[in-house]
Structure formats: C-alpha cells, structure tokens
Amino acid sequence: MRQVTPLTDGWSLREADGSGEPLPAVVPGCVHTDLLAAGLIPDPFLGRNETEVAWVGRRDWTYETELAAGPGAHERTDLVFDGLDTVAEILLDGRPLGRVRNMHRSYRFDVTGTSGRLAVRFASAHDEAEAVRGRLGERPGAYAEPYPYVRKMACSFGWDWGPTLVTAGIWRPVRLEHWSTARIARVRPLVTVEDGTGRVELAVEVERTRTGAPLAVEAVVGGVRARAEIGEARGTVRLEVPDARLWWPRGYGEQPLYDVELTLLHGERALDVWRRRIGFRTVELDTSPDAHGTGFTLVVNGERLFARGVNWIPDDVFPSRITRERYRRRLEQAAGAGVNLVRVWGGGIYESEDFYDACDELGLLVWQDFPFACAAYPEEQPLRGEVEAEARENVVRLMPHPSLVLWNGNNENLWGFRDWDWEPGLAGDSWGEGYYLGVLPRVVAELDPTRPYTAGSPWSGSWLHHPNDPAHGTHHSWEVWNRADHADYRLHVPRFVAEFGWQAPPAYATLRRALPGEELAPDSPGMLHHQKAEDGNGKLERGLARHFAVPTGDFDRWHYLTQVNQARAVAAGIEHWRSHWPVCAGTVLWQLNDCWPVTSWAAIDGDGREKPLYHELRRLYADRLLTVRPDGAGGGLVLAAVNQCAQAWHGALRLRRMSVEGAVIARADPDLAAGARSVARIGVPAELVPSGPKEFLVADAPESPRAGGAGSGEGLRALYFPVPDREVAYPRPEFEVALAPGGITVTARTLVRDLLLQADRLDPGARADRGLVTLLPGERVTIGVRGWKTPDPDSARCALYCVEPTR
Structure with missing residues (x-):
C-alpha cells in the first residue's frame, strides 16, 4: 500500500543569495509569515506597515530541509508539492529536479533512492511577471502591477480592497509518497x-x-x-x-x-x-431567450432558484493561514445570513478542499471562477500551457463536490475588452478570449460535462449583445456606487446581478486594532491607507450626502452613518431585484469577506466582525421578504411580498400611514396571498401613500420564517419614507435601556430609526445578534450580546447609535 510521509518539520528560510542567517520556516506557509514570526518585519496589516515590507516580494528566497531516503520496501518514492507560490527551482543536493511557475498547480518529482539537502529556490514573482511582460508585450488592465503575466493569485499584487503583498513559499502541503x-x-x-x-x-x-x-x-x-x-x-x-x-x-x-x-x-x-x-443532484443553467431578453437561471434537481449570493475573495492575503476551522466559521456566517450561493472570484485562487467540503455540508452552491480578473491575459507560451494544465487539474480535483454548480471563465475581462478601451491598444494581440471561448469550455466539456460553463461575468452569452447588457445574462452593477444614488438600482431589472455593492468602514474595534494610537478621522493617514478604492472616500461622502447631513469632526457619527448607508444601499438593490423574480434570477453581493482590515464592500470585515450589512442580509436573503417600492408606471407605491418558501404565504397585511410623531393617519388591512416560490405585488391605496418630511408608511405581514423580527418580534416589516433622511422631520430619539438575560432590551418612546448596538465598543470580543432595527413609539427590542464581560446599561447606551434629526 502507498505510504505517505508529510514534510512539515525541519524547514529553514533564507534569502536566495545566501546572505543572513537561516530562519525557522513553517510549511505550509510563506516568506512573509516566517519573517513576521521571526520579528524581522512588522505586521503589514497595522498602520502603514504594508509599504515597509514591500521589499519582501522583490527578493528571491530559498527553503531548505533534509530529505531522508524512502522506505526500502517500495519501488518508487515521489516528492509531491500540493502548491508552490509561484516561480521556483527544486534541487536535491544541488541537482535540479525541476522548475515551476504556477501557484494553481501541484507538482511531483521522482526521488527514488535519493536523500540529501532539499532546496526550493523561489524567484520574485514580480521579476518573473515583468520578464514575461517584456517578452510578450504590454497588455491593458485595471491595475499597473503585472499580475496577468504570471499564474498566481492576482490580488497578491493589490486590489481596490487589498494590500500589495507579493508572496512566495510552499503554500500547500508537501510530502513523500512511497509506492510499488x-x-x-x-x-x-x-x-x-x-x-x-x-x-x-x-x-x-x-x-x-x-x-x-x-x-x-x-x-x-x-x-x-x-x-x-x-x-x-x-x-x-x-x-x-x-x-x-x-x-x-x-x-x-x-x-x-x-x-x-x-x-x-x-x-x-x-x-x-x-x-x-x-452528492446526487442535477444542475442546469437556463439561458433561454424570452420576452425580457436572455435569462440566467440556475436549476437544481428541476427546481428553478433565485440565487441569494455573495462574492468570496481569499479570506487572508496569506492563504496558507486559512485553516479548516476558519473556512467553516466564515461559511457558517454566510449560511446564517441566508446565503445559498458563493461565487469564488477570479482574482483569487481555487480554494482548498476544506472550503468545498464546508459548502457541501452547508448546502451552499459554489460558482467557481477560473483565475482571471480585470486584465487582458496573453495567450502565448509560457502562459497558455500553464492555463490548460491548471484547468485540467482543478476541474478534476473539484468535481466530487455537489456544491460546485457553475464554472465561469473570468471576471470582467470580456467587458473590459469592449468597454475599457482595451481593443484599440491591443491592436490584434491576444488578450484571453481564446481561453474563455476556447480552451476552458473545451476542458470543462471534456472532463466535467455534468456542470454548466459560462464564458465570463458579466457576459451576455455572445458578442451579439454588449457583455454587460442587463437584459442578457449576467450583469455587474457598478455605475451606482461609482456615480449615482443607490436609489438608482431601481431603474433596471437585470436578469442576474453577479456583482454590486457599497462601501463602509470595518467595525470600530477592527479599526482600533489596525490603527493603534491614531486619532481616527475619515481622512487620517491610517484610514486613507486602509482605503484602496479609487476616490473611495469621495464616493462614500457623496453617497452619504444624498441621504444624510455629513458629520464634520465627529468620526463616530461618520462611522455609524456610512455603515447605515451601506446597508440601505444593498437593501435598495436586493429588495428591488428580488421583487422582480423570475425575470431577475439572482443577486451576488460584492462581497462577503475581507482579507485584511480595510474600508470595503464586505459584509464581514477583515477581523471577522459582522458589519450592519451582514445583519441586513439576514433580512434581505430570508425566504420571505416584504418591500415597498415606487410604482414606476403610475407614480404610486407597490408592496411586494417575496415568498421563496415551498409553502404558500397567506394572511392579512397591516398598512399604516404614520406621522413621525407616531400618529396613525390612515390604515388598511389587505389580504396577502403569495404562492410558493413566487412574488405577490399589491398596490398601496392612494390614501396610504405618505408625502412630505413628516410621514412614512409601515407595512407588516405575518408568518415570518425568522422569529424575533423588528418591533414586536412577530412577522415581517417594510418601511417607506418619501424623502431622504436629511429631509425627514425626525423627533429627537428617546428610548430606555435595560439589561436582559444575555443582552439588553431597548424600549422606544419616540420613533427610533436604525438603532444599532456596536457591541465591539463594549468589548472587542463582544458580538450582537442583530444589526439595524427601527422601532415605533412603544415598541421594544431585545438585542443578544455574546462576549460582554461586565454588562451594565450605561455602557450599553454609549454603544447605541440611531439616526438623529438634521441639525
């Protein structure tokens, strides 16, 4: 029987030129984490240390260990690397075993009957990429770094949410296999x-x-x-x-x-x-043309699904640090938010078996991008052969997982070719089309014909339509975040929204850890360094100003309001798109997670803390959702009851037109009847439509599948305010706070809009079980808190925030 000897112990690390003393190395691991453990570099996640360690990715490094001869009873011994990051030469007692240049592949070398000093010499991925660029010519991309020229995790070179930390190392397990x-x-x-x-x-x-x-x-x-x-x-x-x-x-x-x-x-x-x-299941992708354009609907076991999705990026910029337990914890958070689909984004990696195992167990569908993102990728050697080899290996590796339901050729590259001025500059040079429309679909059809393939995201299905046409296939909605108000999500009904999102800073305790000693301000040095998006703070402020008076000189208030605006923006999109099922068949939020502490689009920040957006997703992605939206045709309001349950939803609605002081101006109780997996749309009577800054609409419905909703704890609620918050004549909020078993109870004496307990201000380890909640006068809510060491109502009150009247 084949025997396996893990090679985890006895490794050392040093610069490839032989300078400096060797350091203990952890395998699997990377150069950065070994230098960090040795105290030779500062934590790149803190302050502006990222720039202080940039030199690491520009050096060559060598890992070494002693390799003993294999058991004599076997005819063959192989040295097997599950992952090498990225460009390396492997030597045994100075004899070359081979050279590698792809992070996304495994490697095997015959070392039968040999022993001695094993060395893995890593060349700088920067140098390799720049050398390939020099040979093949410049290609356009979203960022200046040369990530398209090397088969490595692209976001190692930085992204609009990630640091530039170009890694090297034995990032996945290595072992000896003895066999006969x-x-x-x-x-x-x-x-x-x-x-x-x-x-x-x-x-x-x-x-x-x-x-x-x-x-x-x-x-x-x-x-x-x-x-x-x-x-x-x-x-x-x-x-x-x-x-x-x-x-x-x-x-x-x-x-x-x-x-x-x-x-x-x-x-x-x-x-x-x-x-x-x-697992036994069938999966299809329905892209049939219809009266609305070209669909994009996942069908599992014959059941048509609305995909309630999130985009996944590598959970750490140093992927070797992501344990099985960490994968499970993060994916359980996704499942807890009502997510049923996780898209593994193309600027990252093919994740480890631990990721897909957890998705199998949790029932999370996986949309897997091939690793291409936001750039033109050369199709010449040495890249072309590497692309096909990695695709063949990973398609077969991941095939057993029933959670995997879709292969996707790339992220935004087909769109980029058409819309980002790539085509003129390429002047006929290769840019990746041959991968997405040739190599990759051929590999998937040959090896994994049980799963659908799509050429890219966004992609309309062919060059007959614009790649990002919302009426055809997948759509990325970024114009709203970049240039418009989040209310503009309601202007279109895409067939499938594969990316959209809104930024907000991470939790307060995450910022305090990441920026020690800094006086926090939106534009303080550390905050700006941990904001990687182009004009990110400008977009945050402009988006905030459309709805709130932007606070000046009050960081805590700015922090709270930007997090509220993130949740509101995402809600505007998902509520609208879900209400148009089955024309729209999915939303995939950008993004679930972060790889370090940063202001970003994530629902869970780089320290694993849940932003208010995360808790809002629990409402937005619940099986049943109630929303009120303007009726584009008649100028009135429509109440949409979204029912993704297998059972029909019946009951009496309660609609109230109210004043901000709490008086009921008008009321109606129409019947609710939403069939299984359907949406019921009910026109709001004209006399209930609020107007001006002193009125709003409250819609309540019974039978929520989630107990403990806002207010009374029964049913679902939707609110509609006819004017932006900065124009609403809110009363000064008044509420009482009392300790309750496992948390606190808040009782409202006035309208209290978007109440939020920032539990991490009570204790960095504390977590609240809910996010934003709006209370009408006389209503109360109990907020559970875990990890709060010394509960008291006064400290809880100091950690509570809500929308206040414009001064």
Whole structure:
C-alpha cells in the first residue's frame, strides 16, 4: 500500500543569495509569515506597515530541509508539492529536479533512492511577471502591477480592497509518497441521477513502475460495490445506487453526502486508495431567450432558484493561514445570513478542499471562477500551457463536490475588452478570449460535462449583445456606487446581478486594532491607507450626502452613518431585484469577506466582525421578504411580498400611514396571498401613500420564517419614507435601556430609526445578534450580546447609535 510521509518539520528560510542567517520556516506557509514570526518585519496589516515590507516580494528566497531516503520496501518514492507560490527551482543536493511557475498547480518529482539537502529556490514573482511582460508585450488592465503575466493569485499584487503583498513559499502541503507496482494518478468522478437512481462513473488513471502487472479497481458507494479491470494506464468502474437521496441547496432540502472509496488492486493486494464524498443532484443553467431578453437561471434537481449570493475573495492575503476551522466559521456566517450561493472570484485562487467540503455540508452552491480578473491575459507560451494544465487539474480535483454548480471563465475581462478601451491598444494581440471561448469550455466539456460553463461575468452569452447588457445574462452593477444614488438600482431589472455593492468602514474595534494610537478621522493617514478604492472616500461622502447631513469632526457619527448607508444601499438593490423574480434570477453581493482590515464592500470585515450589512442580509436573503417600492408606471407605491418558501404565504397585511410623531393617519388591512416560490405585488391605496418630511408608511405581514423580527418580534416589516433622511422631520430619539438575560432590551418612546448596538465598543470580543432595527413609539427590542464581560446599561447606551434629526 502507498505510504505517505508529510514534510512539515525541519524547514529553514533564507534569502536566495545566501546572505543572513537561516530562519525557522513553517510549511505550509510563506516568506512573509516566517519573517513576521521571526520579528524581522512588522505586521503589514497595522498602520502603514504594508509599504515597509514591500521589499519582501522583490527578493528571491530559498527553503531548505533534509530529505531522508524512502522506505526500502517500495519501488518508487515521489516528492509531491500540493502548491508552490509561484516561480521556483527544486534541487536535491544541488541537482535540479525541476522548475515551476504556477501557484494553481501541484507538482511531483521522482526521488527514488535519493536523500540529501532539499532546496526550493523561489524567484520574485514580480521579476518573473515583468520578464514575461517584456517578452510578450504590454497588455491593458485595471491595475499597473503585472499580475496577468504570471499564474498566481492576482490580488497578491493589490486590489481596490487589498494590500500589495507579493508572496512566495510552499503554500500547500508537501510530502513523500512511497509506492510499488502502481498508484492512482487521477480519478475523474461523473455523478448523475435519474429517476431516483444515482449513477457514479469513476474514470481511473494509473502510473506504473513496470508494465504488464494485472490491475483492477474496486469501488464502494452507498453500500454498492463494483469492480473493473485496469488497462495499461486507465480504466472505468461504474456503480448504480438505487433510491439515491438528492442533495439540495440550503432552504430547498437536505444535503446527504455519500462516501466513495476506490481501491487499486494487484491481485488481491491493495496498492492505493482514493476517498471522497459525493452528492446526487442535477444542475442546469437556463439561458433561454424570452420576452425580457436572455435569462440566467440556475436549476437544481428541476427546481428553478433565485440565487441569494455573495462574492468570496481569499479570506487572508496569506492563504496558507486559512485553516479548516476558519473556512467553516466564515461559511457558517454566510449560511446564517441566508446565503445559498458563493461565487469564488477570479482574482483569487481555487480554494482548498476544506472550503468545498464546508459548502457541501452547508448546502451552499459554489460558482467557481477560473483565475482571471480585470486584465487582458496573453495567450502565448509560457502562459497558455500553464492555463490548460491548471484547468485540467482543478476541474478534476473539484468535481466530487455537489456544491460546485457553475464554472465561469473570468471576471470582467470580456467587458473590459469592449468597454475599457482595451481593443484599440491591443491592436490584434491576444488578450484571453481564446481561453474563455476556447480552451476552458473545451476542458470543462471534456472532463466535467455534468456542470454548466459560462464564458465570463458579466457576459451576455455572445458578442451579439454588449457583455454587460442587463437584459442578457449576467450583469455587474457598478455605475451606482461609482456615480449615482443607490436609489438608482431601481431603474433596471437585470436578469442576474453577479456583482454590486457599497462601501463602509470595518467595525470600530477592527479599526482600533489596525490603527493603534491614531486619532481616527475619515481622512487620517491610517484610514486613507486602509482605503484602496479609487476616490473611495469621495464616493462614500457623496453617497452619504444624498441621504444624510455629513458629520464634520465627529468620526463616530461618520462611522455609524456610512455603515447605515451601506446597508440601505444593498437593501435598495436586493429588495428591488428580488421583487422582480423570475425575470431577475439572482443577486451576488460584492462581497462577503475581507482579507485584511480595510474600508470595503464586505459584509464581514477583515477581523471577522459582522458589519450592519451582514445583519441586513439576514433580512434581505430570508425566504420571505416584504418591500415597498415606487410604482414606476403610475407614480404610486407597490408592496411586494417575496415568498421563496415551498409553502404558500397567506394572511392579512397591516398598512399604516404614520406621522413621525407616531400618529396613525390612515390604515388598511389587505389580504396577502403569495404562492410558493413566487412574488405577490399589491398596490398601496392612494390614501396610504405618505408625502412630505413628516410621514412614512409601515407595512407588516405575518408568518415570518425568522422569529424575533423588528418591533414586536412577530412577522415581517417594510418601511417607506418619501424623502431622504436629511429631509425627514425626525423627533429627537428617546428610548430606555435595560439589561436582559444575555443582552439588553431597548424600549422606544419616540420613533427610533436604525438603532444599532456596536457591541465591539463594549468589548472587542463582544458580538450582537442583530444589526439595524427601527422601532415605533412603544415598541421594544431585545438585542443578544455574546462576549460582554461586565454588562451594565450605561455602557450599553454609549454603544447605541440611531439616526438623529438634521441639525
């Protein structure tokens, strides 16, 4: 049987020129984390230290360890690297074993019968990329750094939310594999289900030490066993599982997973074993033309879905630090917000098995980008061969996961070619189209025909339409954040919104940790350094000024209001688009997470703290959502009851036109009847439509699937104010605060708009169980707080914020 010896201990690190003393190295890891552990560089996440460590990515580095000879009982010993970041030469006692230049691949070298000093010499990825650019010519991109010229995590070179920290190192596990006769080189599982029968076809490839030895494979799935002979290099074993239980996305059913074990045999002697988990489900992408344009709807097990999605970036700029537990925690946060789809964005990586395992278990659908983002990518060698090799490896690696439902060729590159003035400057040079419309769909069709592929995001399906046409395929909505008011989300009904978002700073405790000793202000040095978006603060302020009086000289107020505006902006988009199901079939928020402490579009900040936006997502992505929006046709209001439950939604609505002082001006109680997986639209009677700065509409509905909603804790609520907050004649908020078991209770004496407990101001480790809540006079809410060491109502009051009347 194949034996494995992990190579985790005894590594050292030094500059490749031999200068300096060797340092202890952690493998898996990277140069930055080893230098940080040795106290040789400051934490690049703090203050403006990022610039102080830029030199690290410009140097060459060497990892070394002693390699012992393998067990004598085996015919072959391989040195296996699951991931090398990125450009490296591997040597054993000075003898070259090979050279590599792709972070997204694994590598294997025959070291049978040898031992000695193993060295992995990493060249600067900056230098490699700049050298390739020099040979192939300049290509346009969103950023000046040369990330399109090397197969490496693009956001290592910086992004509009991330630092420039160009890593190097043995970033995934390394081991020795000892084997004889033959080993399993690759297993490609095709998993399908039809009429209740699950079918598993395992295409097996083997590597041999010698020809002629008779081989077989035996596979077991769900108690079903099958055996097949293996030819010189490959074979296939097929199994049928009767009464297979279907794997469903969260909110649609359960997520049963089946263990698969495949054993390679020589006679009756086991040589190697391959183990994975699979799930039985079907997936289609409906891109049929209709009266509205060209659709983009995911269909799982025959059920058409509204995708409630988030974009995922690498959870740390140093990916080797992301543990299985951290993946699970972050993805549980996504699931807790009602998310059912996670898009792995193309400027990052193919994530580890731990990520996809968690998605399988949590019922989170995965949309996987191939790693191309926001640039023209050359198609010549050495890049072309690397692209195909990495695609082939990762398609097969990720195929077992039922959560994976879509392959996507790139992020924004087709759009960039058409809209960002790339085409004239390229003058016929290659820019990636051959990957997205040629290589990648061919690889997916050959290796993984059970899953759909789309050429890019955004993409209208062909060059017959503009790549970002909202009526066709996927759409990225960035004009609103960049230039307009978030109310403008209501101007369009895209078929699928794959990116949109609004910025806000991270939690207060995150800022205090990241900017120690700094007097915080929107434009203080550290705050500006941790704002990477072009004119980010200007866009924040202009977006805020459309709705609130922008506070001057009051950072705490600015911090609160920008977080409120982020939640309001995202709500404006999602409420509008969900209310137009099935024309619009999905929203994918930019973005779920951050890779360091930064002002960004994230719902969860770089320290893992949940912004108010996160809690707002729990409302926006709940199975049932109530929203009031202007009726574009008649100038009145429409109440939309969005019901993504499998059961119909019936009951009596309660509509109240109210004054800001709390008086009911008019009331109606229309019936609510929303069928399963549908939207009911109800016109608001004219006499209930509020006008001016002193009125608003309250709509309440019964039967929320989430208990503990705003106000009374029963049902769902939607609010509509006819004018921006800066024009609303809010009364000065009055409320009482009392301790409650596990938290606090707030009782409103006036209208209290968007009350927020910033629990991290009570204690950096404290978390509140809810975000923004609006209370009418006399209503109360209980806010749970975890990690609050010394509860008292006075400190709680100091950590409570709400919208106040414009001075």
